[in-house]
Amino acid sequence: MYRIDIGIDLGTSNVRIFMRDKGVVVEQPSYVAYEEKTKNIIAVGAKAKRMLGKTPEGICVGKPIQHGVISDYSLAERMIKAFVKNGLTKRKIWGRPNICVCIPAGVTEVERRAVEDAVVRTGAKQVFILESAMAAAIGADMDIVETYGHMIVDIGGGTTDIAVISAGGIAEGMSLKCGGDDFTEVLIRYVRRKYNVELGILSAEEAKEAVGSVMKRKNDIYIEVKGKNLLTGLPETIKLSADETVEAFEEVSGQIINAINSVLETAPPELINDISKEGIMLTGGGSHIAGMQKLIATRSQIKVVASEDSESMVALGTGLAGKYIMVQEEIRKSQMEEE
Numbered sequence: 001m002y003r004i005d006i007g008i009d010l011g012t013s014n015v016r017i018f019m020r021d022k023g024v025v026v027e028q029p030s031y032v033a034y035e036e037k038t039k040n041i042i043a044v045g046a047k048a049k050r051m052l053g054k055t056p057e058g059i060c061v062g063k064p065i066q067h068g069v070i071s072d073y074s075l076a077e078r079m080i081k082a083f084v085k086n087g088l089t090k091r092k093i094w095g096r097p098n099i100c101v102c103i104p105a106g107v108t109e110v111e112r113r114a115v116e117d118a119v120v121r122t123g124a125k126q127v128f129i130l131e132s133a134m135a136a137a138i139g140a141d142m143d144i145v146e147t148y149g150h151m152i153v154d155i156g157g158g159t160t161d162i163a164v165i166s167a168g169g170i171a172e173g174m175s176l177k178c179g180g181d182d183f184t185e186v187l188i189r190y191v192r193r194k195y196n197v198e199l200g201i202l203s204a205e206e207a208k209e210a211v212g213s214v215m216k217r218k219n220d221i222y223i224e225v226k227g228k229n230l231l232t233g234l235p236e237t238i239k240l241s242a243d244e245t246v247e248a249f250e251e252v253s254g255q256i257i258n259a260i261n262s263v264l265e266t267a268p269p270e271l272i273n274d275i276s277k278e279g280i281m282l283t284g285g286g287s288h289i290a291g292m293q294k295l296i297a298t299r300s301q302i303k304v305v306a307s308e309d310s311e312s313m314v315a316l317g318t319g320l321a322g323k324y325i326m327v328q329e330e331i332r333k334s335q336m337e338e339e
């Protein structure tokens with residue numbers, strides 16, 4: 001079994017770091033604030049996210065991970081370094097650590113290499129790369145090596161990873177470049193169109209978390225959100241209802257449902273049979289939008305189980321993947337010998 005010292009879930013919205021024998025010790029938004037001219041970093045994580053839309057001239061807030069892959073290498077590298085350093089204050093590791101990091105399924109070789117390089121530069125001894133759906137399954141303590149079908153749907157910030165897992169691999173899967181942040185974006189667009197009011201990202205996110213729904217509720221609820229009237233330029237408060245968000249979210253939730261159904265359609269019937277018994281495991285921050293669990297269950301005709309410690313499941317899985325990675329390496333070696 002490989003000893004993994006540090007597991008990293010390099011998410012579009014949040015980076016989570018698992019330290020051996022400690023659990024998930026870092027959970028920080030994937031944001032970096034830096035000086036535009038010198039590129040000097042001013043803040044990372046929550047502190048940088050709080051600066052969104054409020055920075056003075058010459059200071060930028062960047063999001064170096066987009067749709068689960070690195071979009072700005074230099075910022076990403078420094079952000080990962082800062083978080084790993086932070087994790088190492090929670091648990092000392094002697095010598096250079098072995099690090100496992102996960103990536104969405106279907107990324108290009110270049111995107112994969114960028115993640116690997118950035119992690120190597122934190123001072124890692126060995127870097128293992130794992131598909132995030134596998135990490136989620138390991139984190140959820142599923143018996144993934146056995147020939148039995150499991151299904152994971154991870155709605156993150158910028159990606160939705162859908163996978164049917166059996167016999168130690170992904171039998172059928174899809175990674176959509178769409179997730180929780182797209183719900184925020186469509187809400188901003190909806191409010192702009194309907195009320196002529198521009199919402200800041202943080203206000204829209206807050207409204208989404210408070211009343212956002214993908215299915216109509218029995219009793220509608222409201223939230224007051226502050227934005228800027230586009231005609232007068234003055235601050236304006238609007239009353240946003242949950243039912244309005246259902247309308248705003250339809251396109252994005254429809255995409256997610258279609259993707260889940262198309263993975264189910266292509267998966268072998270025996271695996272579907274297993275999944276029907278166990279249920280679809282739903283995880284990721286985006287899965288917290290009200291009604292998501294029910295919508296997926298209604299439209300797929302399969303029960304949906306929300307994971308308990310949903311947010312840290314992927315990071316936990318990267319940290320506990322040692323045994324699985326060893327089995328995979330052995331399979332790969334024996335295949336190479338056969339060839």
Ligand SMILES: Nc1ncnc2c1ncn2[C@@H]1O[C@H](COP(=O)(O)OP(=O)(O)OP(=O)(O)O)[C@@H](O)[C@H]1O
Nearest residue numbers: 011012013014156157158159180181284285286288
């Ligand atoms: N209570 C909530 N209600 C609605 N949305 C939520 C809630 N909590 C978190 N989110 C959304 O979940 C998303 C972040 O989820 P998560 O941390 O799983 O993403 P990530 O792992 O960083 O991204 P990815 O896996 O796509 O790379 C954000 O869009 C956030 O707004």
Ligand SMILES: [Mg+2]
Nearest residue numbers: 011156284314
């Ligand atoms: Mg994620």
